[in-house]
Amino acid sequence: MRRKEFPVYRVAKHVTVKVLAGVLWSVPLGAEAPAVYAIRGARVVTGKGPILERATVIVRDGLIADVGAQAAIPADAWVIEAEGLSVYPGLMDALSSLGLPEGSPATQRRPEPPSSAEAERTEDVPVNSAWVRAADLLNPAERRIEAARNIGFTAAATFPMRGILCGQGAVIALAGDRPGEMVIHPSAGLYVTLTTRRGGGFPASLMGAIAYLRQVFLDADHYEQARTIYNRNPAGLKRPEYDRALEALLASPRVLLPASTAVEIARMLRLAAEIRRTPVLYGGHEAWRSAELLRESGVSVIVSLKWPERDRDADPDVEESLRVLEMREKAPATPATLAKAGVRFAFSSAGLTDRRDFVRAVRRALNAGLSEADALRALTLHPAEIYGLSDRLGTVEPGKIANLVVTSGDLFQEQTEIKHVFVDGRKYQPIAISREEGRP
Amino acid sequence: MRRVFQIAAAVCSALAAEPPLVIQNAQVLTVTKGSFRGSVVIRNGKIAEAGEKTLVPLGAHVIDAGGQYLMPGIVDCHSHIAADSINEGSVSVSSMVSIEDVLDPEDIAIYRALAGGVTTANILHGSANAIGGQCVVIKLRWGKDARGLLFAGAKPGLKLALGENPKRQGYAPAQGRSPRYPATRMGVEDVIRQAFAEAKAYRQAWREYQDKVARGENAIPPRRDLRLEPLVEVLEGKRLVHAHCYRADEILMLLRLAEEIGFRVKTLQHVLEGYKVAKEIAAHGAGASTFSDWWAYKVEAYDAIPYNAALMLRKGVLVSLNSDSAELMRRLNTEAAKTLKYGGLTEEEALSLITINPARQLEIDDRVGSIEPGKDADLVLFDKHPLSSYAKVQKVFIDGELYFDRDRDLSARPEREQRRKALVEREREAEKKQPSRTRDRDTERPQ
Numbered sequence: 001m002r003r004k005e006f007p008v009y010r011v012a013k014h015v016t017v018k019v020l021a022g023v024l025w026s027v028p029l030g031a032e033a034p035a036v037y038a039i040r041g042a043r044v045v046t047g048k049g050p051i052l053e054r055a056t057v058i059v060r061d062g063l064i065a066d067v068g069a070q071a072a073i074p075a076d077a078w079v080i081e082a083e084g085l086s087v088y089p090g091l092m093d094a095l096s097s098l099g100l101p102e103g104s105p106a107t108q109r110r111p112e113p114p115s116s117a118e119a120e121r122t123e124d125v126p127v128n129s130a131w132v133r134a135a136d137l138l139n140p141a142e143r144r145i146e147a148a149r150n151i152g153f154t155a156a157a158t159f160p161m162r163g164i165l166c167g168q169g170a171v172i173a174l175a176g177d178r179p180g181e182m183v184i185h186p187s188a189g190l191y192v193t194l195t196t197r198r199g200g201g202f203p204a205s206l207m208g209a210i211a212y213l214r215q216v217f218l219d220a221d222h223y224e225q226a227r228t229i230y231n232r233n234p235a236g237l238k239r240p241e242y243d244r245a246l247e248a249l250l251a252s253p254r255v256l257l258p259a260s261t262a263v264e265i266a267r268m269l270r271l272a273a274e275i276r277r278t279p280v281l282y283g284g285h286e287a288w289r290s291a292e293l294l295r296e297s298g299v300s301v302i303v304s305l306k307w308p309e310r311d312r313d314a315d316p317d318v319e320e321s322l323r324v325l326e327m328r329e330k331a332p333a334t335p336a337t338l339a340k341a342g343v344r345f346a347f348s349s350a351g352l353t354d355r356r357d358f359v360r361a362v363r364r365a366l367n368a369g370l371s372e373a374d375a376l377r378a379l380t381l382h383p384a385e386i387y388g389l390s391d392r393l394g395t396v397e398p399g400k401i402a403n404l405v406v407t408s409g410d411l412f413q414e415q416t417e418i419k420h421v422f423v424d425g426r427k428y429q430p431i432a433i434s435r436e437e438g439r440p
Numbered sequence: 441m442r443r444v445f446q447i448a449a450a451v452c453s454a455l456a457a458e459p460p461l462v463i464q465n466a467q468v469l470t471v472t473k474g475s476f477r478g479s480v481v482i483r484n485g486k487i488a489e490a491g492e493k494t495l496v497p498l499g500a501h502v503i504d505a506g507g508q509y510l511m512p513g514i515v516d517c518h519s520h521i522a523a524d525s526i527n528e529g530s531v532s533v534s535s536m537v538s539i540e541d542v543l544d545p546e547d548i549a550i551y552r553a554l555a556g557g558v559t560t561a562n563i564l565h566g567s568a569n570a571i572g573g574q575c576v577v578i579k580l581r582w583g584k585d586a587r588g589l590l591f592a593g594a595k596p597g598l599k600l601a602l603g604e605n606p607k608r609q610g611y612a613p614a615q616g617r618s619p620r621y622p623a624t625r626m627g628v629e630d631v632i633r634q635a636f637a638e639a640k641a642y643r644q645a646w647r648e649y650q651d652k653v654a655r656g657e658n659a660i661p662p663r664r665d666l667r668l669e670p671l672v673e674v675l676e677g678k679r680l681v682h683a684h685c686y687r688a689d690e691i692l693m694l695l696r697l698a699e700e701i702g703f704r705v706k707t708l709q710h711v712l713e714g715y716k717v718a719k720e721i722a723a724h725g726a727g728a729s730t731f732s733d734w735w736a737y738k739v740e741a742y743d744a745i746p747y748n749a750a751l752m753l754r755k756g757v758l759v760s761l762n763s764d765s766a767e768l769m770r771r772l773n774t775e776a777a778k779t780l781k782y783g784g785l786t787e788e789e790a791l792s793l794i795t796i797n798p799a800r801q802l803e804i805d806d807r808v809g810s811i812e813p814g815k816d817a818d819l820v821l822f823d824k825h826p827l828s829s830y831a832k833v834q835k836v837f838i839d840g841e842l843y844f845d846r847d848r849d850l851s852a853r854p855e856r857e858q859r860r861k862a863l864v865e866r867e868r869e870a871e872k873k874q875p876s877r878t879r880d881r882d883t884e885r886p887q
Binding site: 219 | 526542859
């Protein structure tokens with residue numbers, strides 16, 4: 001049966017939902033939604049290859065079934081007439097804490113360490129919670145998920161963000177009824193900060209944090225070596241102790257290291273080489289100065305869309321140095337510079353949940369020379385590639401997860417409206433929230 | 441380490457293409473080989489020749505010094521510039537941390553020190569702990585990255601600290617911090633003795649492991665301990681100890697403790713009461729890196745006298761003057777000049793306190809510290825004699841490369857100021873068009 005969308009149907013749908021939910025309470029709400037969609041006659045920006053004019057995208061069972069002008073519309077599809085509309089790959093936030101309730105007990109209630117800062121076991125140090133997994137902490141009802149989805153985000157890499165070795169991130173779909181359903185990949189990498197401890201424990205300085213990281217990764221290597229030797233021939237050997245933090249370090253596919261300035265980028269690349277882990281740098285606002293170094297190292301950068309701003313409460317009589325001014329002026333040129341140099345970069349929305357703010361932030365990069373195609377890639381295919389998921393995310397291609405954004409026009413224009421957002425093949429209607437009203 | 445050599449090799453090969461440089465008609469103060477009016481010939485970043493009469497090589501770039509004073513680049517044996525953190529104050533033994541990890545090649549203090557004629561500096565960890573962090577010797581190659589600052593081949597250092605600073609957190613911890621052992625000078629001694637005992641046990645554990653492996657036994661290697669490894673390097677003479685100290689009694693304590701443990705204190709830093717125990721310092725073979733005339737800024741600095749440097753020097757101690765301050769670092773030549781008044785040192789002796797002596801203390805005197813053929817072409821051109829308080833630095837060369845030029849700096853200022861103003865204006869304009877709205881919203885963590 002071919003169904004069309006019209007108001008009466010929508011009313012009927014809601015009634016049906018209530019009845020169904022009342023009778024069959026075990027059936028999740030979303031299950032009612034049709035499994036097949038045909039988005040017909042749209043301009044499809046596939047994110048790979050040329051833009052398709054007047055093409056149809058078929059979505060079936062959460063996946064993209066077909067894309068093209070000739071795509072046959074299945075009999076059971078709910079057709080969305082999309083003439084004049086554009087279809088984009090669903091956006092992916094390359095670095096966030098979406099879905100993780102801030103102040104979640106699992107990340108907050110950590111045992112206070114023994115008073116000696118030279119604690120024997122790495123996991124006794126409160127800055128290390130490498131074993132904490134974002135995938136285990138997800139809350140589908142977390143308020144920011146919907147806000148992000150409303151502006152076109154359909155997936156995100158999300159990380160615990162407390163401590164120095166904060167924990168293992170996950171790539172998640174930005175919709176779902178149950179946490180497990182949202183997880184696209186449970187091991188996105190280890191989120192590392194260089195924060196120091198308040199109250200005096202080790203490490204209390206930047207160099208302390210770096211020394212700590214160096215030691216912990218050496219410990220992980222030693223842990224593995226000891227286990228191998230022991231398992232090969234345990235006779236006469238003391239059994240190596242189990243350590244959940246080191247287990248987590250060994251299991252992590254990559255480390256996310258903070259690096260905004262050119263000095264920090266060089267510093268973190270050296271550290272990554274030393275600890276022999278695959279790094280992804282995040283921050284990147286001065287990466288325009290480090291493009292050559294980044295290209296040589298083949299390391300990807302997650303550029304925050306929260307561009308540095310002047311502190312408007314600062315003393316107006318204090319003159320800022322040319323260096324600081326230049327850094328602010330040129331930060332939005334970073335994406336264009338990296339694209340030109342062939343450095344892979346992705347955007348982190350940095351918590352921008354207002355569409356106008358988000359578009360303006362992207363536009364600053366566009367105005368500084370970034371092409372729209374590269375901007376789109378930084379929000380779709382590149383984050384998917386960085387987390388090794390480009391076989392299922394990042395473009396509008398048959399076989400991939402049906403994460404899509406349907407818009408009234410150019411995605412990076414302020415006046416463009418987001419009509420529908422598809423996550424895992426389920427259609428969501430963005431709720432327009434005016435700035436004055438604030439969040440829902 | 442290999443990277444350091446690679447970079448050094450790359451720098452050398454890049455310089456090889458450079459034409460020779462001759463600084464002519466200069467009043468050359470070699471510090472070690474007397475003074476003369478003549479020229480210095482620089483080839484591949486090294487001093488090729490220095491003398492009253494030298495041949496100008498074909499194709500050489502010639503600078504006429506017009507009778508101005510050329511001296512070796514100043515070496516500062518105690519500095520805390522060019523680093524993003526200085527103290528890891530949380531623990532009493534912080535030998536796992538290293539200044540090298542946090543070098544900031546863009547610290548403006550580098551350029552300012554360069555403009556004061558400093559070309560080499562020992563960047564020390566702070567003095568918050570009995571055993572502090574790892575130190576690094578840099579050249580002030582302003583404009584290069586962190587790797588480019590490193591003084592390739594210079595031995596790394598380790599900071600030790602005695603007295604008030606390391607024990608302060610024991611009896612008067614900073615607000616919000618829990619007290620930390622030690623709280624007394626006795627405790628400081630104990631922490632050092634204990635740490636080196638641990639380091640010896642650690643070395644022993646590795647030796648035993650290697651013996652087991654050699655015998656073909658099944659063994660798990662010891663865990664590498666980055667806190668103890670630098671101490672083992674000290675025991676093996678591969679790392680230089682720079683010890684912050686003030687009082688004569690604690691100086692003697694440390695010298696005896698070092699002899700008991702089995703290492704040499706390479707330099708005593710500050711060492712304001714060094715004049716009281718100069719013979720003992722000389723006998724141990726420690727260098728003394730002191731201030732010209734700072735005193736009374738804390739109780740343990742009350743017995744300081746401006747004659748300290750001269751008195752120690754006369755007793756056979758290898759003495760240098762250091763800055764310990766980004767500001768003082770710009771005028772170490774004036775600091776050296778004070779020893780002419782306090783203690784009656786000769787001009788050459790005074791200059792040696794900020795050139796060849798600190799170079800010897802850092803074991804880099806085969807490379808820098810004087811104007812001699814074969815040494816790095818680290819040179820400073822002063823308009824007047826550097827021991828005059830009217831002297832201004834005109835040009836500074838490191839490895840034969842011009843890193844500071846007073847005229848160039850002055851002439852670039854208006855343009856820089858213009859650029860700065862333009863940026864400020866542009867930003868204000870953009871703000872007017874687009875009022876910041878994101879400011880008050882809650883946003884996510886750093887990113």
